[in-house]
Amino acid sequence: MNHAYRPLYKVLAGLFVAAMYAFPQATISAQPGTLNYVEGHAYVDGQEVQQEQLGHLNLQTGQSLRTDDNSKAEVLLTPGVFLRVGDNSEVKMVTPSLTNTQVAVTQGEALVEVAQLYKENNIQILNGPGTAKLEKKGLYQFEAGENPRIAVLDGKASVYNESGQVNLGKGREVAVTSGKLRSEKFNTKDVEKQDELYAWSNLRSAYAAEASYASAKNIIVDAGSGYGWGGGYGYAPNWYGTGWYWNPGFSTWAFIPGGGYFYNPFGWGFFSPRYVYQAPIYYLPGSSRPIPVNPSNPPRVPLTPAATPHGVTTPGTRPVAPGVAASPRAEPPRAIPQNRPPRTVMPRSRPAAPRPQMAPRVGPRPAPRPAAPPARGTVRPR
Secondary structure (H helix, E strand, O other): OHHHHHHHHHHHHHHHHHHHHHOOEOOOOOOOOEEEEEEOOEEEOOEEOOHHHOOOOEOOOOOEEEEOOOOEEEEEOOOOEEEEEOOOOEEEEEEEOOOOEEEEEEEOEEEEEEOOOOOOOOEEEEEOOEEEEEOOOEEEEEEOOOOOEEEEEEOOEEEEEOOEEEEEOOOEEEEOOOOOOOEEEOOHHHHHHHOHHHHHHHHHHHHHHHHHHHHHOOOOOEOOOOEOOOOOOOOOOOOOOOEEEEEOOOOEEEEEOOOOEEEOOOOEEEEOOOOHHHOOEEEOOOOOOEEEEOOOOOOEOOOOOOEOOOOOEOOOOOOOOOOHHHOOEOOOOOOOOOOOOOOOOOOOOOOOOOOOOOOOOOOOOOOOOOOOOOOOOOOOOO
16 A cells, blocks of 8 residues: 555655755855856966856955866856856956955956846946046946957946046947057947857846846745745745845856846846746747746847757757847747637626516506504694
8 A cells, every 4th residue: 555655655755855946045145256157167366267157156365267178167246246258268256245246357258137236236347547437337348458449338437547537328338558548339230140159148138137037936835825935925934135146957056036027138137037928938949947038129039949948958959159149039929819709799887777667557546555644742723
């Protein structure tokens, strides 16, 4: 008899483990400088980063991260800010603080995606003799070397050196020198079409939104009389507001906003637990996991037909490559199925119901009732 129940026990145990596997863990949040993902080979102060170190290795003050050929890396800064390092590039952590985050780009190219920014944050990227302070949510490009360059694909930044300061908006760039800084205009579409790090960042951003969506759905628990554990309204114990949440199913840190929702510069969405079930979603080609997208400005679909959630392509698929801007935009599926019955058009206002008709009386009228006798003490009329 016991042997008959063993398969059932295994199924129940598997479902329990899968449920716990999907829940985000919020015991320790990621700190600025956390190395979240590496494609290819990356080194911290000359030591190669191992796969099991991802998500747990933090760049300390003065430490450098370097990538090889055909290698890229993703570093988490403050909640909602991603630093992505291109091929043959190097960045150095200057100050890993939540209120004063400074990173220097010393070689190659780096891209910073700011999906969420608070007034208490002070994010500065050093590039050659200049420093850029990121003022708004957006997308920022940095090129180091003999001719350092800072460009704003979206957002706003203040760039300064020892000779002065210049403000950059969307589509503006500056050649960083020790002399006077001059803002120039550039075509952001060229970067979207030709820059490989931009295409890779778009894909990584899609996976970040995917992990965020999966994590946010497991934070609020319906306890019968509301949201939370044990009834009433509230959040589950693994929720502490805006921050990074470790998702073991994706093996990555997921950013979840504390309230409302917003869309990042690529067009992927990040929803708080209270709004996550209202998110318009999209599925990447070859993937069965939903991703929130901006319905009014859908993102470009990365050229990865069947990539796994963490960026490792499966056999027979194409890795992310330049040309992402030429790919079609995502279209959120409609809630109503295509094979639906014909719609019944209801009138805007109901017509007034007809008044009931009284049936005619048949036969003589009945005799009137006799008047009631006067009460005692009343005066009879003469």
